[in-house]
Amino acid sequence: MNKKIRVRFPPSPTGNLHIGNARTALFNYLFCRHHEGTFVFRIEDTDFARSTEAFMQNEIDAMNWLQIHWDEGIQRGGEYAPYKQSERLPIYRQYIDQLLKEGKAYRCFCSSEQIEQDRNETVEGAMVGKYSGRCRHLSRQETESNLERQVPFVIRYQLPENTQDIVIQDLIRGKMVFTSSNLDDFILVRSDGIPTYNFAVTIDDATMNITHVIRGEDHLFGNTPRQILLYRDLGFEIPAFAHLPMILGSDKTKLSKRHGAFAVTDYKEMGFLPDAIVNYMALLGWSPKSNEEVFSMEEMIERFDLSHVNVSPAVFDFEKLKWFNQQHMKRKSTAYLIELEAPFMKDRANVKKWAEEHQDSIEGVFESLRKHLVTLQDFPEYIEQFHQYEHLGFKEHREEIMDSLPLLEAFLAGLDTVPNWNTEEISHYIQSTGQELQIKGKNLYHPLRIAITNEEQGPDLPVIIVVMGKQAVKNRLHRWCEIIRSTKYPAEGEKDGN
Numbered sequence: 001m002n003k004k005i006r007v008r009f010p011p012s013p014t015g016n017l018h019i020g021n022a023r024t025a026l027f028n029y030l031f032c033r034h035h036e037g038t039f040v041f042r043i044e045d046t047d048f049a050r051s052t053e054a055f056m057q058n059e060i061d062a063m064n065w066l067q068i069h070w071d072e073g074i075q076r077g078g079e080y081a082p083y084k085q086s087e088r089l090p091i092y093r094q095y096i097d098q099l100l101k102e103g104k105a106y107r108c109f110c111s112s113e114q115i116e117q118d119r120n121e122t123v124e125g126a127m128v129g130k131y132s133g134r135c136r137h138l139s140r141q142e143t144e145s146n147l148e149r150q151v152p153f154v155i156r157y158q159l160p161e162n163t164q165d166i167v168i169q170d171l172i173r174g175k176m177v178f179t180s181s182n183l184d185d186f187i188l189v190r191s192d193g194i195p196t197y198n199f200a201v202t203i204d205d206a207t208m209n210i211t212h213v214i215r216g217e218d219h220l221f222g223n224t225p226r227q228i229l230l231y232r233d234l235g236f237e238i239p240a241f242a243h244l245p246m247i248l249g250s251d252k253t254k255l256s257k258r259h260g261a262f263a264v265t266d267y268k269e270m271g272f273l274p275d276a277i278v279n280y281m282a283l284l285g286w287s288p289k290s291n292e293e294v295f296s297m298e299e300m301i302e303r304f305d306l307s308h309v310n311v312s313p314a315v316f317d318f319e320k321l322k323w324f325n326q327q328h329m330k331r332k333s334t335a336y337l338i339e340l341e342a343p344f345m346k347d348r349a350n351v352k353k354w355a356e357e358h359q360d361s362i363e364g365v366f367e368s369l370r371k372h373l374v375t376l377q378d379f380p381e382y383i384e385q386f387h388q389y390e391h392l393g394f395k396e397h398r399e400e401i402m403d404s405l406p407l408l409e410a411f412l413a414g415l416d417t418v419p420n421w422n423t424e425e426i427s428h429y430i431q432s433t434g435q436e437l438q439i440k441g442k443n444l445y446h447p448l449r450i451a452i453t454n455e456e457q458g459p460d461l462p463v464i465i466v467v468m469g470k471q472a473v474k475n476r477l478h479r480w481c482e483i484i485r486s487t488k489y490p491a492e493g494e495k496d497g498n
């Protein structure tokens, strides 16, 4: 490729940036960076009723968080500014005037009832289903009189008289041929004077010298053929197209929240790392042609190729996304992750207090827990859970620890001698208690774990002990010792039930 590659991502700010759309941004980004091209981030805000500043900001925030950097566009500016459609209306007007002058577009004054009626008409038993082209043939006088009377109108594209083939050389799907006879005179400008998506996007892509249009398959049939006709009629060079496969839910139905598919910023709030999201999104359609799955952005840029994008739909699996998060958490340093933990710690009073009072222990505790963490949320959840052990009852697992009184007593007795309350020293203390009593392994750890947590298994015991705090651990052990003593060696009176 000798021409410098220019790609674009033009979401509409009518909702938060969703995972499906973010994948489109990512594929553009990987392709563009692989070829050292330019990434343009535009905003398609001509649906005034549904577009909001807040949604636009969400899209910008999500792109920044995912580290999909744009070279030109919204908030950055560039040679082809403005990058927001609502600020480009005079540009569209210029091209509409050209099409009207050249007889490639016309004003249509039909009422919606009239259009509906034409559509429902049947020819040889089949419903026409499209606009009849009624206003194509209005005389100049009729048009002028309608304009004078201020009859509302739209501007329609005038399809070529003779049927034409419309060829798409899709970089993923290969050559596809459409025919113009399946289309109708589609609307370019609505009655409020605002251009439609198909018209505005064509003008934007052409005037911004976009070389590759990479977007979802949902645009392939309805939009791309229409846009190609416009490119031709306006004398623009037609860019290359690549239509990305659909993303379905695990039950092969349309992707939705039910499948764990959310807005990008929701994943951030759920404690996912951007690295995991981009890694997983890339694999929704792209096959790296190796068995490896876990990649950094740089590794993906290095390997990405549109010819390795599948045609068949990708299936979104929330569990798999969690697995990717775990893998990326493993790749990151403790210091980095602890920094990211801050917003997740602050909403839980217990956890916040503990963190403030134990600045020195956080790193050690995190180290011990990191292999259990799937998302950043799990760390404060563990801390909270460990604090709750203090309030557990003493009914469960009684049988299991009835023979462990010597261990619990010895452990309790020496706890004050542990010089520093951290995981290493607690771990050391558990072992030395075991040595003294000549018990080890399961016989040592299991009764202690049951006594302290009421659970058969869980994260390393020393880390639980460190987080619970000395007094809480002592209280539980002390109470257990009392219970065992009174059950196993009841005083004579108790035995009689007195």
Ligand code: GLU
Pocket: 010, 011, 012, 044, 201, 214, 215, 219
């Ligand atoms: N605003 C359109 C969308 O979000 C852009 C489609 C395109 O890339 O042309 O679907």
